[in-house]
Amino acid sequence: MATLKHINSKNADYGAAEQYLLFEHDEFTMKPVLDENGRLIPREDYRLSTLNCGGEDFAVACMRANLRYGKNQRREDVKGHHYIISFDPRDGPDNGLTVDRAQELGEKFCTEHFPGHQALVCTHPDGHNHSGNIHVHIVINSLRIE
Structure with a gap:
């Protein structure tokens, strides 16, 4: 059984969401983890796709739209x-859930529930504290372009 969590964001930096999804972050401070040379450390495994971005980077597509x-220009606007x-961690062994299948389910959920929104869909195979639960992040621009 899956659970769904929602967080709204007033952050105009759409690239910050993408950075969080692609690079390692400290689970307590939410700050990026850096290597010995001060560079971001890429996550080991993830699936990533964009929807309704016209071939552009998610952040660029959202800012252009x-x-x-003329939307999402004020500080108090919810941008995304x-x-x-x-x-559940048991969904893998008990129900055959894979990272690829979870990504497909996330994309389907997004197209059904957020039609016309620019979206970033990213699936991670590990949960909080490496609990092993597969989870899907869906980040959408609050502006519906279609």
Whole structure:
């Protein structure tokens, strides 16, 4: 059984969400983990896709759409929404859930529930404190372009 969590964001830096999904972060401070040379450490395993971004980077596509339609320009505007679908660690062995299948489910959930929104869908195979639960992040621009 999966659980769904929602977080709204007033952060205008859409790239920050992508950075969180692609690079290691300290689970307590939420700050990026750096190597001995001060560089970000990529996550070992993930699946990533974008929807309704027209071939552009998610952050660039969101900023362009916001400027085009004059939306999300004020500090108090909710710029995006972050959803996390967390699966039970037993869903892998008991139900055959894989990272690829979870990514497919996340993309399907996104297209069904957020049509017309620019979206970033990213699946991680490890949960909080490496509990082993597969989870899907869905980050959408609050502006619906279609």
